[in-house]
Amino acid sequence: MSKEKALIFELSQPGRIAYSLPASDVPETSDLPQEFLRETPAELPEVSELDLMRHYTELSRRNHGVDNGFYPLGSCTMKYNPKVHEDVARLAGFAKIHPYQPEDTVQGALQLLYELQQDLAEITGMDRVTLQPAAGAQGEWTGLMMIRAYHESRGETGRNKVIVPDSAHGTNPASASVAGFQTITVKSNEKGLVDVEELKKVLGPDVAALMLTNPNTLGLFEEEIQVIADLVHEAGGLLYYDGANANAILGIARPGDMGFDVVHLNLHKTFTTPHGGGGPGAGPVGVKKELIPFLPKPMVEKDQDGKYYLDYDIPNSIGRVKGFYGNFGILVRAYAYIRTMGPDGLRQVSENAVLNANYMMRRLEPYFDLPYKQHCKHEFVLSGNRQKKLGVRTLDIAKRLLDFGFHPPTIYFPLIVDECLMIEPTETESKETLDRFIETMIQIAKEVEENPEVVQEAPHNTVVKRLDEVTAARKPVLRWEKK
Amino acid sequence: MKFRYLPMTHKDHHEMLQAIGINSVEDLFSDIPKSVRFQGRLNIPEPMDEYSLVRHMSRLAGKNASYDQYVSFLGAGVYEHYIPSVVNHVISRSEFYTAYTPYQPEISQGELQAIFEFQTMICELTGMDVANSSMYDGPTALAEAASMAVAVSKKKKIVVSRAVHPEAREILLTNAKGLGYEIVEVPFVDGVTDLEKLKEVADEETAAVIVQYPNFFGHIENLAEIEKIAHQHKGLFIVSANPLALGLLKPPGQYGADIVVGDAQPLGIPASFGGPHCGYFATTKTYMRRIPGRIVGQTVDEEGVRGFVLTLQAREQHIRRDKATSNICSNQALNALAASVYMSALGKQGMQEVARLNVNKAHYAKKRLVEVNGVEDVFHQPFFNEFVVKLSRPVKEVNAKLLEQGIIGGYDLGRDYPELKDHMLIAVTEVRTKEEIEQLAKGLEGLL
Numbered sequence: 001m002s003k004e005k006a007l008i009f010e011l012s013q014p015g016r017i018a019y020s021l022p023a024s025d026v027p028e029t030s031d032l033p034q035e036f037l038r039e040t041p042a043e044l045p046e047v048s049e050l051d052l053m054r055h056y057t058e059l060s061r062r063n064h065g066v067d068n069g070f071y072p073l074g075s076c077t078m079k080y081n082p083k084v085h086e087d088v089a090r091l092a093g094f095a096k097i098h099p100y101q102p103e104d105t106v107q108g109a110l111q112l113l114y115e116l117q118q119d120l121a122e123i124t125g126m127d128r129v130t131l132q133p134a135a136g137a138q139g140e141w142t143g144l145m146m147i148r149a150y151h152e153s154r155g156e157t158g159r160n161k162v163i164v165p166d167s168a169h170g171t172n173p174a175s176a177s178v179a180g181f182q183t184i185t186v187k188s189n190e191k192g193l194v195d196v197e198e199l200k201k202v203l204g205p206d207v208a209a210l211m212l213t214n215p216n217t218l219g220l221f222e223e224e225i226q227v228i229a230d231l232v233h234e235a236g237g238l239l240y241y242d243g244a245n246a247n248a249i250l251g252i253a254r255p256g257d258m259g260f261d262v263v264h265l266n267l268h269k270t271f272t273t274p275h276g277g278g279g280p281g282a283g284p285v286g287v288k289k290e291l292i293p294f295l296p297k298p299m300v301e302k303d304q305d306g307k308y309y310l311d312y313d314i315p316n317s318i319g320r321v322k323g324f325y326g327n328f329g330i331l332v333r334a335y336a337y338i339r340t341m342g343p344d345g346l347r348q349v350s351e352n353a354v355l356n357a358n359y360m361m362r363r364l365e366p367y368f369d370l371p372y373k374q375h376c377k378h379e380f381v382l383s384g385n386r387q388k389k390l391g392v393r394t395l396d397i398a399k400r401l402l403d404f405g406f407h408p409p410t411i412y413f414p415l416i417v418d419e420c421l422m423i424e425p426t427e428t429e430s431k432e433t434l435d436r437f438i439e440t441m442i443q444i445a446k447e448v449e450e451n452p453e454v455v456q457e458a459p460h461n462t463v464v465k466r467l468d469e470v471t472a473a474r475k476p477v478l479r480w481e482k483k
Numbered sequence: 484m485k486f487r488y489l490p491m492t493h494k495d496h497h498e499m500l501q502a503i504g505i506n507s508v509e510d511l512f513s514d515i516p517k518s519v520r521f522q523g524r525l526n527i528p529e530p531m532d533e534y535s536l537v538r539h540m541s542r543l544a545g546k547n548a549s550y551d552q553y554v555s556f557l558g559a560g561v562y563e564h565y566i567p568s569v570v571n572h573v574i575s576r577s578e579f580y581t582a583y584t585p586y587q588p589e590i591s592q593g594e595l596q597a598i599f600e601f602q603t604m605i606c607e608l609t610g611m612d613v614a615n616s617s618m619y620d621g622p623t624a625l626a627e628a629a630s631m632a633v634a635v636s637k638k639k640k641i642v643v644s645r646a647v648h649p650e651a652r653e654i655l656l657t658n659a660k661g662l663g664y665e666i667v668e669v670p671f672v673d674g675v676t677d678l679e680k681l682k683e684v685a686d687e688e689t690a691a692v693i694v695q696y697p698n699f700f701g702h703i704e705n706l707a708e709i710e711k712i713a714h715q716h717k718g719l720f721i722v723s724a725n726p727l728a729l730g731l732l733k734p735p736g737q738y739g740a741d742i743v744v745g746d747a748q749p750l751g752i753p754a755s756f757g758g759p760h761c762g763y764f765a766t767t768k769t770y771m772r773r774i775p776g777r778i779v780g781q782t783v784d785e786e787g788v789r790g791f792v793l794t795l796q797a798r799e800q801h802i803r804r805d806k807a808t809s810n811i812c813s814n815q816a817l818n819a820l821a822a823s824v825y826m827s828a829l830g831k832q833g834m835q836e837v838a839r840l841n842v843n844k845a846h847y848a849k850k851r852l853v854e855v856n857g858v859e860d861v862f863h864q865p866f867f868n869e870f871v872v873k874l875s876r877p878v879k880e881v882n883a884k885l886l887e888q889g890i891i892g893g894y895d896l897g898r899d900y901p902e903l904k905d906h907m908l909i910a911v912t913e914v915r916t917k918e919e920i921e922q923l924a925k926g927l928e929g930l931l
Contacts, residue, residue, distance in 0.1 A: 063593030093544025099757030108546030276817030324757025
């Protein structure tokens with residue numbers, strides 16, 4: 001059944017082209033010395049325009065996106081990406097403008113950024129928002145650099161540790177390292193929440209911040225958030241909110257009201273901007289007023305005459321974190337989403353996302369181990385332990401789901417649950433889709449008992465079967481070579 | 484109110500509550516303490532229907548001066564180029580743009596193969612062995628290159644030319660504060676890195692020497708000499724390169740670069756007010772296992788059929804957590820796809836041709852513009868598609884007047900370099916016609 005697809009280089013025939021460049025209307029120059037020029041051209045493909053389109057169309061057919069089918073990838077919020085956003089982001093007045101044009105010529109773009117800063121501040125309950133970070137991880141780093149600058153400005157240079165729960169995303173400790181902090185991991189308790197007693201043990205004058213995802217990666221709300229916030233603040237630390245799971249709380253609870261000092265959002269999760277096969281995303285960061293002096297520059301401001309401008313005059317700024325003003329094209333899409341949904345719509349988004357997740361969780365509970373029994377928020381975690389005892393791993397279950405046209409849930413994360421499946425349906429899926437997925441999971445659970453081979457040997461009808469990842473890493477082939 | 488993105492009906496709602504065994508969706512939020520529940524209604528504008536939204540967005544867009552209405556000579560890291568129509572058609576296929584990172588290779592072969600092809604194309608252009616699947620943008624890719632150099636060399640000093648993009652140097656400074664390395668800037672002389680000064684500061688402590696190619700002023704740096712200086716004390720040699728220029732210019736890999744980074748924006752990606760663009764990162768086999776970000780590798784499936792997977796993941800944050808040297812997780816895959824389609828469309832011939840057109844147009848423009856009274860030729864170095872002139876009036880004033888004539892003028896270098904007050908950086912790409920260059924010359928004649 002497996003089918004190989006030719007590389008574009010393998011389709012190449014000397015002499016074919018797929019471009020149309022303007023003819024030269026100026027004289028050829030000889031001012032560029034030969035010594036600076038290539039001796040041999042870059043070995044790029046030579047194809048016709050139709051060959052090119054067929055190649056990429058065929059590649060697209062070998063790819064699964066949200067528009068192809070259900071994509072319950074936990075913590076990634078794979079919701080529908082509205083088509084009108086794609087249209088408006090491509091308007092010439094947004095796509096064909098240069099970041100260094102005079103401010104007078106980009107007032108519409110600056111207005112959009114300014115209003116988005118305001119909206120996201122309101123949604124998160126923070127005082128100011130920077131739109132510069134390109135992604136969640138970059139937002140984390142930006143936030144931590146501000147936390148560092150804040151402590152240093154108060155002469156507290158000894159605060160070099162950041163606490164993260166053991167259920168945290170991998171980017172949290174990695175961002176802490178890149179920002180120059182050491183990471184302390186605190187264990188979760190039997191309810192899957194931060195163990196407050198454990199937290200108390202590690203809090204001290206060397207702690208800069210606690211990074212928390214709430215609801216956490218198990219999909220559970222940290223009920224003791226206020227106690228946690230008070231403890232961290234009493235110890236002189238700050239609270240960082242990883243907004244990867246903000247889809248659960250829009251209009252319902254705000255990180256700013258929970259005591260968080262710094263927040264990042266993933267616009268490509270909660271605010272419908274497409275994931276793009278890995279990006280681009282956007283990771284705006286909101287802060288409470290104590291941290292405003294440290295925001296990256298520039299910020300978008302509005303003067304008394306209603307004119308928008310870029311403010312570079314931020315003397316204590318941590319500096320710049322990304323080129324220009326952030327991933328503007330992505331920000332346009334998120335802005336359009338907020339304008340489409342309004343306050344009640346956003347709240348309904350979270351209510352439906354949470355209802356969908358709980359419905360799936362309760363219907364699947366009889367067939368798979370459910371390590372944490374309380375209501376979940378927008379996602380939940382199952383364990384494949386019961387199936388593992390019968391010789392079928394969670395990886396096999398994930399691969400079997402491919403045969404039914406589903407993208408599997410996130411697997412083997414968070415690290416604290418064995419044989420973990422992390423399921424996030426989102427609010428944009430219909431009940432029929434959820435039911436189909438549930439029935440399929442139940443069928444797979446039965447197959448594990450009755451006919452485990454069919455699961456262990458899955459997938460059966462994808463364009464390739466399971467791939468040899470070990471050899472790929474041991475003997476890396478990372479590019480095509482001309483024979 | 485009903486929303487087209489929310490399919491839940493009253494019936495669904497009711498059935499789901501029943502299945503869960505609760506009376507109200509409110510019960511699902513009972514674990515959120517009352518004191519932190521948001522009691523009000525978000526103070527954001529009321530919802531818009533689709534038509535009103537499009538009108539609203541069009542009006543905002545209409546307040547901006549776009550390339551469609553103006554003739555632009557603005558570059559400085561972001562360029563207006565010809566984008567083949569196929570680029571947008573391919574990246575608009577929702578199988579690509581509505582997917583995420585290809586964690587499940589069996590149903591992500593399209594994306595994985597496209598990235599593998601992208602990696603190959605970047606290697607071809609840069610002359611390097613290995614490239615990753617993309618970074619956020621050129622400037623952050625440069626900061627990642629510095630981080631990697633510090634990590635592999637275990638030295639703490641980065642030497643960077645002042646002829647590197649000012650924003651890239653700013654990000655480098657922010658990054659250096661976090662990782663605790665030192666940055667030493669090297670001045671330029673006649674618009675290129677001062678090699679004598681570079682020799683003085685590059686020493687045993689130096690983790691890497693960083694230059695840009697062509698540099699911020701458009702000039703072609705002497706990579707052969709800089710390589711010797713960088714490697715003399717066993718530091719790494721990092722080059723930030725415009726990939727479009729590499730269609731014609733000798734690739735940094737051939738000069739012995741250890742890391743080549745840059746932004747693929749010139750390769751089919753719209754300016755979009757500065758983002759999203761697409762950083763790229765390439766290095767040698769030696770450092771293959773130290774590269775940040777996602778990498779795709781070729782392998783075979785159980786039946787021996789060729790396929791592609793994310794590989795060398797032991798480097799990455801989700802495995803190494805606090806031991807990872809980079810925290811990057813998402814990247815700019817869709818824009819990397821756009822760049823791949825561009826490179827496929829232009830191909831072996833087109834990439835040379837477009838680069839050559841840029842050189843010819845920019846050289847013609849410079850010759851024409853320095854004939855204008857009040858426009859002074861200041862640097863005398865080989866250049867690609869950008870050059871610097873000194874004007875007899877402040878750049879800001881001149882640009883305001885040019886705008887009235889439908890021209891977006893060049894970049895005001897005085898913003899970043901006090902010594903280059905009244906100096907304008909002018910970009911002339913293949914899309915500028917001789918007539919438009921004449922228009923700029925005439926415009927300047929009337930102003931200076």
